Amino acid sequence: MNNLSLYRAPRKQGLLAFLLFLSLSVSTFAQTAAVSAKSSITADEKRFSEQVKVSTIKEITSTLSAPDMQGRGTMQPGGDKAADYLARYMATLGLKPLGDNGTYLQKIKFKETFAGPETSIRIGDEALKFGTDYYLLPVANNDNIASGDVVFIGYGLVSDALKRNDLAGVDLKGKIIMVLGGVPESLQNDPVSKTKNTFGMVRMMIQKGAAGVLLLKNGREQNGFAATAKYFTRRSVTMESSKPQVPQALPPVLTLSDAATEKLFVGSGMTFKEAKVAADSNEFKPVTLKQTININIKYKTNSGTGSNVVGVMEGSDPTLKSEAVIFSAHYDAYGVENGKTYPGAADNALGVAEMLSVAEAFGKHKVKPKRSLIFIAVTGEEYGLFGSKYWAQNPTWDIKKVAANLNLDGIGTEVYGPVKTFVGYGAEYSSLGGMMEDIAGSMEITVIPDPIPQEQVFYRSDHYSFVERGVPSLMLMGAPAGDMMVWMKKMEQFERTDYHEPGDIIRPDWNWEGARTVALVMGIMGVRLSAAEKMPEWLPGSRFVKMERGYTGPVPQ
Numbered sequence: 001m002n003n004l005s006l007y008r009a010p011r012k013q014g015l016l017a018f019l020l021f022l023s024l025s026v027s028t029f030a031q032t033a034a035v036s037a038k039s040s041i042t043a044d045e046k047r048f049s050e051q052v053k054v055s056t057i058k059e060i061t062s063t064l065s066a067p068d069m070q071g072r073g074t075m076q077p078g079g080d081k082a083a084d085y086l087a088r089y090m091a092t093l094g095l096k097p098l099g100d101n102g103t104y105l106q107k108i109k110f111k112e113t114f115a116g117p118e119t120s121i122r123i124g125d126e127a128l129k130f131g132t133d134y135y136l137l138p139v140a141n142n143d144n145i146a147s148g149d150v151v152f153i154g155y156g157l158v159s160d161a162l163k164r165n166d167l168a169g170v171d172l173k174g175k176i177i178m179v180l181g182g183v184p185e186s187l188q189n190d191p192v193s194k195t196k197n198t199f200g201m202v203r204m205m206i207q208k209g210a211a212g213v214l215l216l217k218n219g220r221e222q223n224g225f226a227a228t229a230k231y232f233t234r235r236s237v238t239m240e241s242s243k244p245q246v247p248q249a250l251p252p253v254l255t256l257s258d259a260a261t262e263k264l265f266v267g268s269g270m271t272f273k274e275a276k277v278a279a280d281s282n283e284f285k286p287v288t289l290k291q292t293i294n295i296n297i298k299y300k301t302n303s304g305t306g307s308n309v310v311g312v313m314e315g316s317d318p319t320l321k322s323e324a325v326i327f328s329a330h331y332d333a334y335g336v337e338n339g340k341t342y343p344g345a346a347d348n349a350l351g352v353a354e355m356l357s358v359a360e361a362f363g364k365h366k367v368k369p370k371r372s373l374i375f376i377a378v379t380g381e382e383y384g385l386f387g388s389k390y391w392a393q394n395p396t397w398d399i400k401k402v403a404a405n406l407n408l409d410g411i412g413t414e415v416y417g418p419v420k421t422f423v424g425y426g427a428e429y430s431s432l433g434g435m436m437e438d439i440a441g442s443m444e445i446t447v448i449p450d451p452i453p454q455e456q457v458f459y460r461s462d463h464y465s466f467v468e469r470g471v472p473s474l475m476l477m478g479a480p481a482g483d484m485m486v487w488m489k490k491m492e493q494f495e496r497t498d499y500h501e502p503g504d505i506i507r508p509d510w511n512w513e514g515a516r517t518v519a520l521v522m523g524i525m526g527v528r529l530s531a532a533e534k535m536p537e538w539l540p541g542s543r544f545v546k547m548e549r550g551y552t553g554p555v556p557q
Contacts, residue, residue, distance in 0.1 A: 001347055001409050002381050002460050041442050044367055045524050051361035052519050054512045060089070060353035061515075064331065065345035065506060072344060073335015074237050074380045075110045075304040082331055086309040086377045089356060094363045095311030095375060098396045105307040108380065108390045109240035113141045115233075118298040121254070123263045123291055131338070133260040135232040136297060137215065137253045139202070144252040144297040146212040150264055150289040152178040154279035155218075156201045162187070164282045173209030176293055178264070180218045184280040206251055212295055213253045216261060218276060225257045230501070234337045237383040239390065240303060252295050264291045306332070306379040308387045310396055313362055315530065317370035323401045324372040325529045326471075327522065328388060328462050329355040329408040330381030334500060345506045346412025347499070352377050354408050354519040361523055369530035371403060378462055381409070382500075388462035392469045400550040403535040404432055405473035406522050407463035411499065415510040416487045417480030419517040422447050425458045429542045430472035432525070439524050443517070445478075467544065470551035472536040474525075478518040480511070 041049070063069070063085065070078025087097075087104035099106040115136055121128040128134050154166040156179040181198050202213050217225050232255070256264075261272045267290035270278070278284055309331070315321030329351035333344025343349070359375045362368075374397060380386030392399065422440045424447065427433030437447045450457065458464065463473040480487050498504045529536070538545040543556045 001411060001457070002383070002385055041439070041524065045527055048361055048365045048367075048523060048527050049520050051364040052357050052516055052523055053360065054516050056357040056360055057350070057353040057515050057519065058512055060356055061345060061349045062506060064349035064352060065343040065504075067341065067343075069343075071333045071335040071342040072331055072349075073337075073342075074306045074332045074383060074386075075112055075302075076335040078335055079306055079332055079379060083307040083309050083377075083379070086331060086352070086356075087311075090309065090311035090359070090375065093311070093356070093359050095313055095359060098310040098312040098374060099308070100396075104309050104311055106310055106391060106394075106396060107305050107307050108387065109303065110237055110306050110380065110386070111240050111242075111301055111303045112235045112237050113299055113301045114235040116298040116300040118296070120294075120296045122294045123260070126263065128256075128260050131229050131233040132257065134254050134256050135229045137232065137255060138236055139199075139250055139253045141236060141299050141301075142249040143299060144212070144295060146176065146252055146295040147292060148174050148176045148211045150176045150178055150214070150291065150293055152275055152279075152287040152289060154275075154284045154286070155180045155182070155184055156205070157183070162282060164284070166279075166284060166286065168285065170286045172205055174211050176212045176214060176295075177205050177210045178214040178216060178261075178289075179205070180216050180276065180279055182218045182220065185218075185220065186280050202253060210251060212251045212293075214261075214293075215253060215255050217255070217258070219258075225255065228255070229257075234334065237380065237386075239380075239386050252297050254295070264289050264293065266291055306387070308379055308391055309377040310391070311359070311375050312397070313359070313369065313373040313375075315370050315372040316368040320370040320530075321372050322398070323403050323535060324374045324397050325369075325403050325526055326374045326376060326397075326405045326466065327355050327358060327407075327526065328376045328378060328405060328466075330379065330387065330462055331377040332379045332381055332387070333504070334382060340502050342500065342502055343505050345504050346410060346415070346494075347504060348381070348409050350412060350415065350515060351408035351410055354515055354522065357516070357519045358523040358526060362526070369527070371530040372397075373526060373530060374402075381462055385460075385462055385465050388465035389468075392465040392471075399469055399471070400548075402466070402469075402471050402549060403532075404430075404529055405463050405466035405471050406432075406525055406529075407461060407466075407473065407475040408518065408522065409461040409475060410477055410518075412494065412504075412510075413480065413487075413491070414478040414514040414518045415507075415512065416490055417482045417511050417514060419478035419514040420445055420481030421479040422521065423450060423477045423479070425450060425461070425475040425477070426463060426467065426473055428539070429467075429544055430474070430538050431536045432472050432474045433539075435525055435528060435536075436474060436476070436521065439521055439528075443520070445517070445521070468551070468555055470544070470547035470549045472538060472544075476518060476522055478514060478521070480514060 072082040334342035378387030
C-alpha cells in the first residue's frame, strides 16, 4: 500500500488502529451482519467458489516473494522478471493479451532519482554518514551547495496570540536555519499552535532567503529519525513524463539525527537536549551556533521502464462483452535498496495471487461471464499509484465501457486467521458497496465502514486511479476472527519490523484459508457484475455522482 504524502514517511500506526477498531466493533456491527446473512450465494456462485484454490494463492505468492524476484522493484531487473512471470501465468490461464502490440505488457517510462556518492555533509572537518546522521527531504531534487551561519529558531512559531516570536532579531538571508518539527509540548492542545504547517514554514524561510533548512525531530513523534530515515534514503521513482513537484531550484532541506545535531551545539553554551527544553518555553530566543555546516548535494537520475501486466477474458454475451470488469492488484514492492531486498509478500504478492486465483476460477467455471473480465497487475504503486494511473489515462480497453474496478492491496490481515470481518474502501460511494455487503453477509462475514478514515486509505491504492476516471471502484480488505489480542500482537510485530521492510515474507503460521475468503468475495462479486443488467452506479449524494466513465476533470471535493 502506498504512502501518498510528498514526504514519504511511514504511516504504520494506522495498522494497529485498524485491528483495535475491529476488536471493539464486533458487537456494534453484529446486527448488520445478521440482516445481511438472510441473502444467499446461488448454486452457480457456489460452483464457481469451488474453483478458487488455496494452492494457487500459495504458489503465486511464494513465487513472487522469492529471493530471485529481488523485491519486484519498479524499473529494476526483479520487477521485469516478475512482469514476465505474470505474463506467462496469464497465458496459462487462457487470458488474452491486452498490453502493447499484442503482448501482456504495457510499458511505462520511469525515472529514478537518488543521492549520488558525491553528496557530503560536514560539520567542521567531520563528515556525516548518509542514513545514519542525516537524510534529505524531497522538497526539490536539485543539486545544492550551501554553507553559512547556523541559527536555531526553536519551533519557528510567530504568534501574537501566544506572545511568541521564535524569529525575533533573526535575518534569515544566507543562514542555515535549524527548526524543530511539530509544536512545543506545552502547546500541543493549543488551537493556535495546532495550525502550524511545518512545510509551509519551511517555504517561508526559503522565501526569506535561507541558504538551507535543517528540520529536526522534537523527540515526541510516533516515527523517530531511524524509522523515517529508512524511507528518505530510498530512491525516488516517478514517471518520466511527470513534471517536477517544485518547478524551481530550492535550497537544501534535510534532517539530522540527534547525535549529529549535538555536534552543531558544541561551543554554544548548551546542548541540543537543553535547546529543545528551552524551545518549549514562550520565552525562547533564537540561538546562533558556533559550528559551521557545509552541504554538498549531488543527485543522480536514471531512466528506464516498468510494465503493467494486462490480460482479458472475453465475455460470452454478444452485447455485454464490449463492457468489462477490471480486477487489479499491484505486484511491485521496494525491490533492492541500499543493499537490502524487500520481498513484499503481504504487500502485495498476496493480493496478486488472490486476484489470479479468481482468474483461474473463471477459466475453469462452466458458466462463462457475459461481460469481459480484465486482470491487471500494476507496477509503480508504492511510489504514487503510477501503474494504475498510467493505464487509466492510457487504457487498453474503452474506459467508458469499464463497468467497475475491484482492487486488492493489503497488509496481510487476512492470513492471520479465518476472515470474518470485511472492509470495502469506497463502499459508501457506489452500488458496489451493497453488493459486497450482500455477498459477505451470506458468508457470515461482518462488513464495517473504514475503521481508520484519518489514514485516508481510500486515496492510497490503485482503485482510486479508476475513481478519478469516473469508474465505480472498491478496494477489498479482510481481517481475522478470533482473539483480537493475539492478532494485535502479531500486527504490532509486523508494523514494527516488516511493513515495507525486508521482513515482509511468508510466515509458517499464515492462514491461507483467510486469503481464499478474500478471493471468494472478489470472485463472486465478479460473477454478479459480469451478468448484471446494468453497470454499477454512483450513489445519489456521492461526490462522484456526476463523474461519468471517462471523466477527465478534477475530482469534486
